[in-house]
Amino acid sequence: MAEMADDDGPESARIVAVPMRIPFILLVLCFTAWGAAANLTDILVGVFRGIFDMSNFQSSLVQSAYYGAYFLLALPAGFINNRYGYKTGVLVGLGLAAVGGMLFLPASQILEYDMFLLALFFLAAGLSILETSANPFVIAMGAESTGTQRLNLAQAFNPIGANIGVLMGAVFILPALTPEASKVIMSEPELLASQQADLNLVLKPYLGIAVALILIWIAIMFRRFELPNPPAVGGGPAASGNVALRLWNNRHYRYGVMAQFFNVAAQTCIWTFTILYAQDVVGESPENAGWWLQASLIIFLFSRFLMVWLLGVFRPSRLLAVMAAFGVLCCLTAMFSLNLVGLVAVAAASASLSLMFPTIYGMALQGLGDDAKFGSAGLVMAILGGAIMPLVHGVVMDLSSPAMGYVVPGICLALVGAYALFDLRNERSGFVDTGMPAPGGEAS
């Protein structure tokens, strides 16, 4: 199907014009689906640790597979979009992610952890392409003047998906897992049977996501629509050689990429290990632990609305510094209050995370002008933090204790705070507001 320009008319003033409503809804479903898949993965770390009787470090490889794929596929996704258009990008992403979801089927039969990691890699690779394509696709679905509103509206469904993902885990997986105590008296064949039963629990939600992705794929594939605001396809402006150097020499941008790396790292660590903290430190049951993660995401969601209002009152870097300090305080509380107070602190840390991704994004790109387009890629690729730091968190847990693991997100948040202080103390020259919306590429 060709993507064609639409004449400007009264419809173009709407956030989503009538002919674009169905395609827009389909893309909104994509935003919801990747939110669900990403946060269902947070539950898997603890689940696999129990099923395969692994260390925290080994089970953290789940996040490395997931966010590693996100990182590795970011640039190829850009290439697909430039060369073949957003719709192709969305279809490739949906297809690959659906294959990843389907790979859970053989993985649950083979009973090999590596196979699950491969399935997650494929799933995340697809979602990376999907996300990279869907963001600009949504912007191109209407008038340029309403692009940011349209993207924000679509992105609002990402945290809803995130909550659905955790809810699926809390309802369908965690309560039905074989109790750890009962494994103590199981024979080898009984243990194998329980492992198979537990892995089947993991399989169902992912198969559900895969089926949903296939249905969305079919709907988008066969839905004929014309983009009113299509991008140029088949090349596009490449960054000149000087851009990378200019960006590297800009300390606000360079440190911003680092801050984003540590922000995504902190977010992934905090959410990945919330369930393990609730179980290992406080002694909550797996199902209750799942509800604590759900509470964290709800705190994140509501806090984000609060932060939007506060950002209109306070300078972003000042608010970022305060919330980073709050996050560090939460991590310290989690490390040293080995009880319900510590668990509340772990959940409350999500409030500090809620403003970080878009705020760092905006601060790092501020004043970059046209270089911001290239610079945004570096900020999105900082998602690598989510692949690396949970491993470090897992090692600290294994070598020290589950609570002490929170020193890792604590340090990450302190470094985010340091970036905010740097920004406060070092005024920029030639302020230019890029007006670019932050993508939904955060680890939610």
Added chain:
Amino acid sequence: MTVMKKYLYRRARVLLLAGFAIALGACSGEDESVTIGLITKQEVNPYWVTMREVAQQTAKDNNVTLLTATGTSDVDVYSQQAALKDMIAKGARGILIAPTSSTALLPDIEAARRQGVLVIAVDTPVEPVDAVDAYFATDNEAAGRLVGQYATVKAQLLDLKPKIAMLDLAPGISSGEARHRGFLKGFGITPGDPAIVAMVDTEGDRELGESRMAEILAEHPDVNIVYTVNEPAALGALAALQDAGADLDRTILVSIDGGCRAIKQAVRPGDIDATAMQFPQNMAREGVRALASALRGGDRPSGYLNTGVELITGDPAPGVKSRDVAFGVRNCWGN
């Protein structure tokens, strides 16, 4: 065309109803509902509360109607006798009982079995053991052996000349005697070994544990290995050791139980060096499942089921299999 549409619509409706009927049929294959009972000793000790809660959850998961009753103390025979009669009158066809007396309840248990009621003793045995259909409990000797093995390896690592204080339960209680016996075997000594400088009964009570330990320390300030029959006694002994200014880094304190309070407050910081965790959850879960299965035509429960024991420590001893404190926190009983 319209006729064809109506025909297709009718066919679709018929297929939908047929599918719904098949789905309903599939759902109707639930297990037959059966009624069983659980009689514990008391509800002050979280051990029994956990046992009841897990039994209730397992019953819910297995379409079992569970009647529950409890005594007022570990020696309340009368309440258990009344509960047995009451549950049979209410239609219980299987009963799990943690007997407060190994012998006083035998006539009531025999009467129940004569009426076709299956009886499984949990946690505590009756004498003779075959007075019930089956017995599901911790292997107390294995629990004692685990902490004994741990203590001997740690003593070697610390280069200690063992001076052992044994804080036991009370004379004639089989679980306490089995634990005591197991500790000696695990430590590699026999009764009367000169390394044992004191043996006292604590009735598993914290205050008695503290006062008896204080008395031992007054007489033998060089005690460096303390065996306690359960965690309340261990917490009492710990308080006495701290009051006496004992060097806890060079004193090995071991216990048996797996309660959350001791795991979180004493094992996690390393004050109790190791504890052997028992699993009342498994007694309840396996007991309910075994009775439900038998009452639905499956195998009758018989013999002894070891419900498991794991050594919990934050400071593992080489060659002694143990689980970390996180495992202990996840699987401990109580709050």
